[in-house]
Amino acid sequence: MSECKVRCYINLLVFFSAWMRVKWMCKTCVILSYLLSRIDLDELMKKDEPPLNFPKTLEEFEYAFNEQGRLRHTTTGEAYAFNAREDLHRWNQKRYEALGEIITRYVYQLLETKCNLTKEIVPVDATAEEPRSFIYLSADAMSNPTKLLVLIQGCGVVRAGQWARRLIINQDLDSGTQIPFITRAQEEGYGVMVLNPNENHLEVERPAKPAPLPSPEASDEPAEKRERKDDRESKKKRDFYEKYRNPQKESETEQIPIRENGSPEEHVLYVWDHFVSKAAARNVFVVAHSYGGLSLVELMIQREAQVKNRVCAVAMTDSIHNVWHQDANKSIQEWLQQHCRNWVSSPEPLDTPVEPMLSDCPRVSAGTERHELTSWRSFNSIFQFFSEALQTGEEEETSNTVTTRSSHRTKPDHDHNHNDL
Secondary structure, three states: OOHHHHHHHHHHHHHHHHHHHHHHHHHHHHHHHHHHHOOOOHHOOOOOOOOOOOOOOOHHHHHEEEOOOOEOOOOOOOOOOOOOOOOHHHHHHHHHHHHHHHHHHHHHHHHHOOOOOOOEEEEEOOOOOOEEEEEEEEEOOOOOOEEEEEEOOOOOOOOEOOOHHHHHOOOOHHHEEOOHHOOOOOOOOEEEEOOOOOOOEEEEOOOOOOOOOOOOOHHOHHHHHHHHHHHHHHHHHHHHHHHOOOOOOOOEEEEEEOOOOOOOOHHHHHHHHHHHHHOOOOEEEEEEHHHHHHHHHHHHHHHHHHHHEEEEEEEEEEOOOOOOOOOHHHHHHHHHHHHEEEEEEEEOOOOOEEEEOOOOOOOOHHHHHHHHHHHHHHHHHHHHHHHHHHHHHHHHHHHHHHHHHHHHHHHHHHHHHHHOO
């Protein structure tokens, strides 16, 4: 056989071998794809997962807040550890959420005991049977004739009195709660309203779906045949979940919205109509964090004249409002420029002016790049801003009063001169 033919045969064998390998790999990929399509990766993550039963109190969790307001383990003194169990992210997350619910109740307790706030139900005319929420008021919130401070947090799991759950758990109470704002405001003579814009619905367990009735076609099958078919299906399921453990199933729930408080925007509007607008204070001040800023702009769009007449100054912290997307008119934008300041996350030092993105309120640095810390880091600057705004407002009011009195004094003289002519 010639050398050329040998070389051709060798090339053919190499090509055939490579083609068979590719074909085998493709077939293997198809099989693997099929197997992976039958496996729920989320289910695999739940394999060998401990029960989702968590403590109901801080004491049972073996955690407590120390004198500095930091959450620490009662035995080791260590900070909260999210990864209590390695490779069980879902379980760790559920544990964190369970602790978060305890933290929410703990903050409510502090609002009532440390800050002496009282809970007011919304809607104000809610029946005992319907879902309802609440806000917190200081004793003089409705009667203080001079100053009222309104606190609005961002969206998410945070409830009344909280800026950020993450900060409460991982840093301290001062940075994560609104308590420093409340106590400072009370010391400076403000009435206080603490809104609860994320309590929008009641979550109830969804009733189990009734078992479907057998179809007429199925009923025509002989009972013995149906039983064999059911046994085969049951065995398939058992085999599958024996290999990939049947995870813990959480009860299905449904949400019943709270009347006129079904969203943060609705809640802020409702509290304005039923509480803020009826308060005695001549000067209303607002601190609005993140989504709270958006809700406030939406309130202005709905109640522009009222807000302009009552609100002296607005401090936003990393607000996500957008005057263009929210269709805020030019007069609202001009008012925001004069009466609002937004402390945004930035690497610049505190209070350094930051280039505005839109033609609305001036932006300054909060002295931190962490979104959730912007309220706490700008704490002192906010109260300074409010004091300056109040002083400016009082000076303008005095100036207007003097001008009015002057015009009244000159008018009789003018009339007298006119009569003498």
